[in-house]
Amino acid sequence: MTVRTDDVERARAEVGRVFCPHRLVPQAGVRSVRLRMAAHRVGGVGVIDLDYGQAVRIQPAALESFYLVQIPRSGSTTVRHAGRTVTSTPSLASVLSPYDASDMHWSEGSPHRIFYADRRIVDQELARLLGRPVDGPVRFDIGMTMNTPTARAWARGVDFLADELAQPADASLLDHPQVADRFEQGLIGQLLLAHQHTYTDLLAGPAHHPTPGRLVRQACALIRDHHGEALTVGDVAEALRVSVRTLQDCFRRELHTTPTAYLRGCRLDAARGALRAAGPGGSVTTVAVQHGFVHLGRFASDYRTRFGESPSTTLRR
Template sequence: MTYLQNHTILSSGDLDEVRESIKNLASRHDLDVKGHNAEFNARVAAVECDDISLMHVAFGNSRLTVESSEEDDDGLLLYIVTSGAGVAQHCGQELEFFPNAGFMRDLAAPVSATEDNFSAFVLRLSKDKLKNYTRSVVGEDVEINGLRFDPVIDPTTPGWNVFCNTVHYVAEALDGPLRELHNPIVTTQMKDILVAQCLSLLPNSYQDIVNGRTVTEVVPYYIKRARDYIHAHADKKLGLADISAAAGCGYRGLQKGFMDAFGMTPMAYLRVVRLKRVRAILKAEPYGKTVSEIARQWGFTHMGRFAQDYHREFGELPSETIRKHG
């Protein structure tokens, strides 16, 4: 079956051309064809669904090796295999794939794979946008940390089957009756369906929150000490050495403990705490000090970068927060 037939952007047997196309759509992949008589004839199709992209890639009757390094802290690629088989190494796990199986690739980590006669849907996602969607569902008062997906997805679970059916439905709709409609309301609804099911049905660190379940997570005592120290001294000049000393552990243990507990490094956690302090002031006293003064008070010296971080965390600029609460 040819998926997204009316959205084909490339059909080629040229490896370099295919590499460039995939790099522009998703991320850089170093592809290499194995075997002298391999029939490499790649097809790439892609369609925008509001602000996420749905692709289908197929590599013909060939065996490929794939190497891709870490390159994007925000990006995720969700694969739904439509044909072929293979195995990948990613995030310290071995992932086997076959028709109807799936796996989640975090672009912040490298991957290596071997693929035979491979084709798949690929959904490009943003962690920040998924986080903002979660916040819009559960409210701003609920504490949500870094987003982590389990790379391995059990293909026998009902949730995965529902999600796969939805992806096929969206692909058929965008390739058929909606192809000429160009209605942003409809495409936004399609995007919302995919995002909601991705967060609620696939194994990830927000799944319990999105589904209204109580989240209980055991945090090591030394990570609690570091967390409490950050909250108590967020207005001071802090470095990794200060936090590590307060926790009573080494840098490596601190970094791993924060990634396991919160899905982010200690310094990233500190930045989020500071952003929340700035936001609380902007909401409570919108016409007091200037945004720059408040930001500098909480350790932000580069205003352009501060505005980007603020928007990434809360889905709005500081000026928008002031207007809402003025």
């Protein structure tokens, strides 16, 4: 959805279609806005670029079914939510959880990039990370510092999602359902690890397992058998009934690597076989996407590190 309007009521209605009903009031003495909105969504996540062009007050009720991470591109926004108030800037995003109403004052000249996450997807990914069902509400801290390495990595993922979702039909890497699912889970998982919430202490707790060698052998066998599917490390942990943290700790102790690296290695090996078997007109991009690699530059770099040559060199042989 792309919307441009100067009419306050239309702006309120169109933004409400993307998010939820809310009250929208321009600053005193202003009768119009200069709304510019581009909204894209895939599965349970989305990116909305939103600019009112004027100072406005926005008052939504509890979001109920989704989370929002709101990152000002410039300017500032005062956000009151769940009994706390923060002044959000490009270095401090505001995070709205589904359970409380909000009262926000956007300054003039404060376009936002907003990440949307379905509540059900957040609960599912947290359950994978914990190794057990989520038994209570997941509330994020309202202020998210954006200048830490983990937050910057997550923000790059959001920017990549926005770029891909803005591509024409059949031109995005995320058109492939398995790739889109993996990327969705990765973004939600990274958010849960990058920002404080009610389950952060549990995620950071001790990760012991009585038989780490056996667990790793089972995980490796599962990955080898299913790496061609829409498999994530969270799926492996869930299948083995352990937390992602426990699985990661056991891999480090037993193999001195991570389950993510092991899964990537299996996929790289399979991609090499596919490149060798490709006939005339074969494509490195097609093979990479089919084997779950979204970032083509990272795929080429990892491939060269593992095999000592580029994917295109293998394809030409």
